[in-house]
Amino acid sequence: MTSVQKVLAVLEQGGFKRLAKPLTVVGTEFDFEAAASGTHTSHDLVLVATDQVPRKRLQRLVAGLARSLDLAASRRPVSLVLIGGVTASERMELERYARVLPVSSTTPHIAEIEEAVAVLLPLKLPNAELVHGSDPVNEVMEALGSLNRTRDHIALIKAAADGPDAVREALRRYANDGAGWTDEVENDDE
Known part of the structure; x- marks a missing residue:
């Protein structure tokens, strides 16, 4: 299972729905490695990218998606799960358009992914009994x-x-x- 597939599996367990590739918004296609949307209580649009995507290209993709969502009058918050880490300056640029959830390892374990995307997942409460x-x-x-x-x-x-x-x-x-x-x-x- 690839890192992107692991992220999607964690998100799906948290109630997110995998979106088709390429992601299409207002007739414009965005070629992210993966995307998911929240269902039920979460309305987040979650993008998944690895360090294989050149950072300048990723910044243009995220900025273009943000503009398209604005045109569509979308109120969905956008989160970007970035596998493989990110420099401070790259993160600042990306955070202009999306919440950045970095996963520092290029081959993360499920626990590391769950920790990175915890803000998107429902709380796990201990069994009352x-x-x-x-x-x-x-x-x-x-x-x-x-x-x-x-x-x-x-x-x-x-x-x-x-x-x-x-x-x-x-x-x-x-x-x-x-x-x-x-x-x-x-x-x-x-």
Whole structure:
């Protein structure tokens, strides 16, 4: 599988659709090595080029495509996946017309491609069942163990269910009890 095919495979797994070669916009053909368009949530037009394309030619192709998209009143963002790296000056010129996503290796692994095009791909969220831990209250109770659990510990843990203010109040009462203080206000008038 070539580097271009690997990029297209990653994009297709992310919900992009491969476009026919050459890419045709407003009757003008653009001979990029590959192109894909976003579906569903992404509307990006993604171009793929390697270091085999002379940079001046690539700059003219991208600039011409941008003008054609403007003529067509297209609102699609354009991204260019550039396999084989790019110099800073070449990148600046290309970024006038497209978001440049460089892949430095000429024979990249899938992970390197996924990292380069991550901004185009949907987020991969962990499986909710794996993330869902046990109840934090039960974890605290387990950490205390049955021998170390006192009436005061249980009161604080139960207060946690009602939020931080309830915990503060339970801690205040605990400290007052330990110091022998009460909540009653003495009245000097009596």
